[in-house]
Amino acid sequence: DVKVTQSSRYLVKRTGEKVFLECVQDMDHENMFWYRQDPGLGLRLIYFSYDVKMKEKGDIPEGYSVSREKKERFSLILESASTNQTSMYLCASRVAGVAKNIQYFGAGTRLSVL
Amino acid sequence: AQKVTQAQTEISVVEKEDVTLDCVYETRDTTYYLFWYKQPPSGELVFLIRRNSFDEQNEISGRYSWNFQKSTSSFNFTITASQVVDSAVYFCALSTSGTYKYIFGTGTRLKVLA
Numbered sequence: 001d002v003k004v005t006q007s008s009r010y011l012v013k014r015t016g017e018k019v020f021l022e023c024v025q026d027m028d029h030e031n032m033f034w035y036r037q038d039p040g041l042g043l044r045l046i047y048f049s050y051d052v053k054m055k056e057k058g059d060i061p062e063g064y065s066v067s068r069e070k071k072e073r074f075s076l077i078l079e080s081a082s083t084n085q086t087s088m089y090l091c092a093s094r095v096a097g098v099a100k101n102i103q104y105f106g107a108g109t110r111l112s113v114l
Numbered sequence: 115a116q117k118v119t120q121a122q123t124e125i126s127v128v129e130k131e132d133v134t135l136d137c138v139y140e141t142r143d144t145t146y147y148l149f150w151y152k153q154p155p156s157g158e159l160v161f162l163i164r165r166n167s168f169d170e171q172n173e174i175s176g177r178y179s180w181n182f183q184k185s186t187s188s189f190n191f192t193i194t195a196s197q198v199v200d201s202a203v204y205f206c207a208l209s210t211s212g213t214y215k216y217i218f219g220t221g222t223r224l225k226v227l228a
Contacts (some may be wrong), residue, residue, distance in 0.1 A: 042220040108157035
């Protein structure tokens with residue numbers, strides 16, 4: 001079974017803090033994704049990494065950066081957390097390439113910025 | 115433009131009732147893939163089904179069935195004899211050839227009452 005693990009289920013941070021959200025997958029997938037989920041808005045793509053050290057901005061990258069130094073790990077960084085970044089963050093991975101490939105998700109990190 | 119619409123924000127049913135979750139998509143591509151995911155209270159999105167644009171056969175898996183109709187651009191999901199464990203948020207998603215992205219609907223929250 002594919003396993004995507006997000007390091008924290010819940011996080012509470014202060015405005016202005018630097019926040020790291022970590023995601024690890026164990027299936028040697030090339031592609032990894034970070035989404036944010038908000039009520040009524042569904043899932044919105046923040047960043048996508050198609051391989052180690054490779055990344056592309058998604059639909060809402062402002063205020064975020066990412067790091068992919070190893071194939072299995074994809075980190076989402078909030079350089080200076082703000083209250084409007086309070087949300088559920090979901091990581092996903094999949095085999096590289098075509099549109100049919102299934103994305104597998106982690107359990108999510110619920111981040112509160114106070 | 116590509117879009118996925120899940121017009122039903124929330125549905126409540128009593129256990130053992132049948133329920134259909136609607137998904138309408140928009141794309142100009144002729145090759146595309148449609149997905150359904152389930153998000154239980156634990157948070158992780160669980161893959162349920164993938165359908166490609168060339169396969170309009172309906173599919174049944176236990177109490178779950180899917181009706182794909184290109185003529186109406188719909189990919190609806192029916193749960194027969196619903197159970198409390200079916201309570202979750204269900205997402206429909208679209209992926210087209212030449213892109214890495216999924217386009218997600220906003221989700222439908224299903225509550226099955228005992």
